[in-house]
Amino acid sequence: MPWTGTDFELLELARGGDTAALAAAVYDLFTGDVNRLVWRVLGADLEHDDVVHQVFINLVLGLPKLRDPAALRGWMASVCVKTVRTEIRRRRIRRFFTGGSAPAHQVAGPVADHEARDLLQKTYSLLDTLPAQEHIAFALRHLDELPLEDVAQACGCSLATIKRRLKKAETRFARLAEREPALAERLRRAERQAGTSGSESRDDYARFAREERA
């Protein structure tokens, strides 16, 4: 039976020590949020279920230490983000040691449309090359459409920091997308539709390149 108690009761349950009941309650309560967040940040990933499992393990183990019921949702998002960040870094380390370059992102599950599948593969392959913090900030903001305040809270940083991080991520993403013909074409089309010349993003890129050189 799905969890119907309050957040306060959930914390009480966590402190009670019945891990099985707590796991069931936490899963029922957060399955939508966790699955959505992991899905959006990592894409239609082959290891989606493994990552979700690890998030819930961390939630169940960490919940007894949480004191404020009002902080439950924000805490859940931050645990989720930390777990995903660890996963992204773990993959990067694994790639480093196995000597492989970033593999083409594999889309698991039925994505009916070839173009859509291609877009997903390229977008997430590109996100994989961004630093983990930027990857997550970009995905939360643009793919999960979270408000900036929520992105900042989930990432555990200030609003100003998240804005800076996001700007960097967008600039880097735009620069890398220019090297990928299919994405570049989409960006140009979007620019034309938006009636912008793209000069703004190019200016950003130039500024970012100067900063990086400095």
Add this chain to the structure above:
Amino acid sequence: MSPIEQLAGDARAALKSGAGSERRARQRARLLAAPFRRERGARLAWRWAPVAAALALACWFGLRLPLPSNALSVAGEPALTSGRWLRVPDDRAMLLDFADGTSIRFEPQSASRLGLRSPSQAHVTLESGGLKAAVRPAAVTGRSWAFDAGPYEVLVIGTELDITWNAEHAGLSVHVEHGRVRVRGGPLGDEGIALGSGDRLTADGAHLELRRGGQLVPNEPSAAPSSPQAPTPASAPAPSSTSNAPSTEAPRVAPSGSSARPGAAPAPKPTASEPAAPRVTWESLARSGDYSEALSLAEQEGFDQLVARLPVVQLELLADTARLSRKPSANRAQQALSALRQRFPATEPANRAAFRLGLLALAARDYGAASRWFETYLRAAPGGTFAADASGRLIEAKERLGDRRGAEAAARAYLEHFPNGPYAQVARGVLRGDTLAR
């Protein structure tokens, strides 16, 4: 809206929703079965991370060993009932749990096919690599398990065992941790040999070696045939085939038509004409999942000649080899599939070839040809394995071709037959007047 936001919006729309209800039910069951204490221990292990990192560096620089990683968990029962072919990733094992309580762990890089011979008979064909199985007794579950590896078959009575198979050298290794199995086929004949707890059978080409409880059993099965009635030695009395004998006992069942019984007269050595190991062919490589090498070998052998003379099963495999190679050759795949349809018309493989030709055409953005092939497949096999997929892709091909009415007709047909299929949303979108992303 900035271009980046628009691009992200397209990606978001393509991504759709995440895990469905069935997948979430599996996640929930997995979570509830998780050993939380061990997970907590695993977190504490991070304190040893610097040491682990140093060791890993030593491995990388010195030994170039791959890092161990967690096993990939795959639902076993659907894979078994649908007869799935499994190729295990290079860097992690794959773990399958089945409804009867049996679990099988496939080692990295192994390839195998699962299937049911009958509702009570499961079998796994190990094409290459290794596996570790914990099989619940058929007497308890009502389901028996058999493992095929090259010419060998391992019939499991209820046990934990390791099997590895090297297709290139015809190398088989079976290690029974506990329980009983029977290995037959190849030089062991149809009757085969029974193995008990702690026994290890190794076959390398024509050479067989049996160890009982870690000790080499002399005059154990060799490749050359001898009398099936070879006497049982007094020093190692053969128990009845139904007894659960300790591992130090002699083999319980000797292979028929071979000298597998202990104490049997020494078998004549294989003659020079007997091959030590089977020749590597494009087919063996393809069956082991190495399509790139298989394709290059097939090219050396003469792809055109192969297409002209191969029987239907091999011809289909050749087409798959061309399609699934690391550098796919659409032309070669098309050539093999077209030849298959021409040489073996009105057969099931010919129907499948039509579907695959449709896929190739779709990938080449030849939407007219793709539509025709999918329609051909659906006419020939309306209830075929790929019917749902072909119906869905037909919508896509028609829509991209600009045949709006055709796309709508295909969408209506799809929703009629597969209302909950993976293309249902695409079909509804087409009927609403949406267009697919270009």
